[in-house]
Amino acid sequence: MNLPDITELARQDAADGVQQQIVGAVVDHKGEILLLRRLPGEFRGGAWELPSGKVEPGEDLLTALHREVAEETGLVIDEITGYLGAFDYTARNGGHYRQHTWSVVPRDADNIELSEHDAYRWVDAEQQYPVSDDLKRQIAAHFG
Template sequence: MERASLLQQLTTESERDGVQQLVVGAVVQNGGKVLLLQRPEDDFMGGIFELPSGKVEPDEALDMALIREIKEETGLDVAAIRDYLGSFDYMSGSGKKSRQFNFAVDVASPEPVEMQEHDAFAWTPINEELPVTDAVKDVLSKYRELPRA
């Protein structure tokens, strides 16, 4: 399936399912490690590690939101969006039914990571037990199963 039609299908399904907030997340990999960001302690789900992710703005395409959010949260430039890794639903801190769409991305350069909204970051070996939610563990499991070029 072509990426544009996949992204439209995902958006349409979310509307049908009553999702109120769309979110995009990325698996950013470098040398067998994935980038995880730690949420501020005083924030919703404070202290947990998560994938770089953020809200999709009204009328914004999922791929454009992904590129924007990675830049805003890490300072990194997305060079390519490679694979769709599935989604998960959750209730946001403001009580909105949210759906996070996850993608494997390549970045132009993995350094420097410049955080704006998180307390810390870590490049964590993909084959280790990672300090993330079960939903993110499922995304990373799908990522591990991808054929490597």
């Protein structure tokens, strides 16, 4: 597995003026990936997404990745199998955000406990994904 140096990613983000790092996970279980649906009434309510969230002060990208997957799904990452790249976006508050996404394998995918979403689904490479174009590219890279 060839993963990027997370210190170098953080340095580049700072040099590029990124105000908030985000981590995302393509959680793969037996060739299917996990999508989560945002709660109605929230920003982008009803949208499907990957487990993802903000890197907290004092955290590195991989620590945040493990924490976010556990917080949003109850799953524990067993293995990080690849880095799928990053994309930038402007947040609702106008901030410059960058999401870094990894492929991961959970220790036990049968016990999903949602805390910030109201539904989940497992999808395979042949299905259409109701997610943003940026996430579609990262999912394609995972299955690539």
